[in-house]
Amino acid sequence: MRGLIYVLQFYDKYKDAILFNKNLLIADTVSLFASSFLAQFYFYVVNSNIIADSIFTAVVEYSIDTPIFFLLYYIDHRRRYIGHNGIKLKADFRHLLGLFTVCDIMYVIIKTFIQIQLLSIGGIFQPYQAALFSSLISWAIYLILINITMKVSRIFSSHEMTFYYVLILVLSLATSILFFVGNDIKNTIDDIMTDCAAVVALSASITIVFRQRIIKHILSANNKASLFIMIGLSLWTSAEITFTYYQLVLNVKNPFPTPADALWLLGYAMFIMALYKI
Numbered sequence: 001m002r003g004l005i006y007v008l009q010f011y012d013k014y015k016d017a018i019l020f021n022k023n024l025l026i027a028d029t030v031s032l033f034a035s036s037f038l039a040q041f042y043f044y045v046v047n048s049n050i051i052a053d054s055i056f057t058a059v060v061e062y063s064i065d066t067p068i069f070f071l072l073y074y075i076d077h078r079r080r081y082i083g084h085n086g087i088k089l090k091a092d093f094r095h096l097l098g099l100f101t102v103c104d105i106m107y108v109i110i111k112t113f114i115q116i117q118l119l120s121i122g123g124i125f126q127p128y129q130a131a132l133f134s135s136l137i138s139w140a141i142y143l144i145l146i147n148i149t150m151k152v153s154r155i156f157s158s159h160e161m162t163f164y165y166v167l168i169l170v171l172s173l174a175t176s177i178l179f180f181v182g183n184d185i186k187n188t189i190d191d192i193m194t195d196c197a198a199v200v201a202l203s204a205s206i207t208i209v210f211r212q213r214i215i216k217h218i219l220s221a222n223n224k225a226s227l228f229i230m231i232g233l234s235l236w237t238s239a240e241i242t243f244t245y246y247q248l249v250l251n252v253k254n255p256f257p258t259p260a261d262a263l264w265l266l267g268y269a270m271f272i273m274a275l276y277k278i
Contacts, residue, residue, distance in 0.1 A: 020150070023072040024143065031065035032135050039115075039131035050119040057115060057131045058108045066100070099153055103146045111138040167200065191244040198237040205230040225277035232270030239263035 039057040047053065070093065080088070111134045118130035125133070209230050239260040246255035 017147070019076045020073075021143070021147070023069050023076065024146070026072060027065040027068035028135075028139055028142075030068055031061040032132065032139070034064055035061040035135065036128040036131045040126065040128040043127035050116055053127055054112045054115040054119065054130075054134075057127075058112045061111070061135065062104060062108060066104070070096070095153075099149050100146070103142060103149055106145060107138050107142045110141060111135060114138065170200075188248060191247055195237075195240050195244055198233070198240045202230070202233040202237045205233050225274040228270045228274035228277060232267040232274065235263045235267035235270065239267065 035057045038060050039053055042056050043050075043053045047056075073096070074089070077092075114137055115130045115134035118125045118133060119127065205226065208226050242258060242260040242263065243255065246252045246258055246260070
């Protein structure tokens with residue numbers, strides 16, 4: 001009995017999140033099977049080009065799961081829209097559509113590139129298998145990302161959300177390119193992307209620290225933590241750039257030891273201090 005009460009309390013507390021993810025799972029499951037079947041059909045009946053098949057499958061999946069999700073969302077929440085003449089419904093749908101758009105773009109980019117890569121591996125995967133596996137991989141990433149996006153949309157300002165969206169799209173393209181490129185240049189691109197990601201993270205931390213200094217709260221514990229994080233990211237960024245220099249300029253395949261190792265270790269020390277301050 002006590003366990004049932006706990007379950008009911010948990011459901012009541014997280015009802016919106018549970019219903020949201022339930023609708024996502026239903027919509028994505030329907031689109032998953034439909035797109036896998038159509039991927040096989042399109043490849044053998046319409047066009048055997050793997051790029052065309054991958055793009056077609058992604059478009060079909062998006063066209064199916066989005067309407068189903070919004071229909072299920074409306075069914076779950078229709079009571080809250082009674083007496084509002086559709087105004088609240090339109091506002092909620094516009095908000096959701098805006099949040100979904102960037103995450104859906106990320107999903108389509110990653111899914112398309114992964115499916116192309118799977119179809120390119122010498123006939124090992126049938127089109128429906130490539131569509132299925134690429135969807136499942138992208139789906140897992142998408143579920144995590146959309147839940148994070150729903151959360152941060154209530155916290156971030158419009159400018160911060162813009163930065164967040166741009167970061168998602170850049171990471172999506174970077175991840176997809178790593179799936180797509182050949183092994184001969186994958187390590188080079190990986191090094192460059194890692195350096196770029198480190199620079200972006202460092203830039204964000206510098207922005208936070210300077211904004212804290214402007215509002216004169218730099219002496220608080222959390223703001224000291226931000227300062228240590230900035231220093232740690234500075235050290236790690238320097239380490240990544242140093243490691244890339246050894247690999248790409250000096251042509252050392254697995255450089256060790258290098259100054260980069262010392263910088264990484266010092267960076268860990270700064271992050272430990274940040275956690276202590278928090």
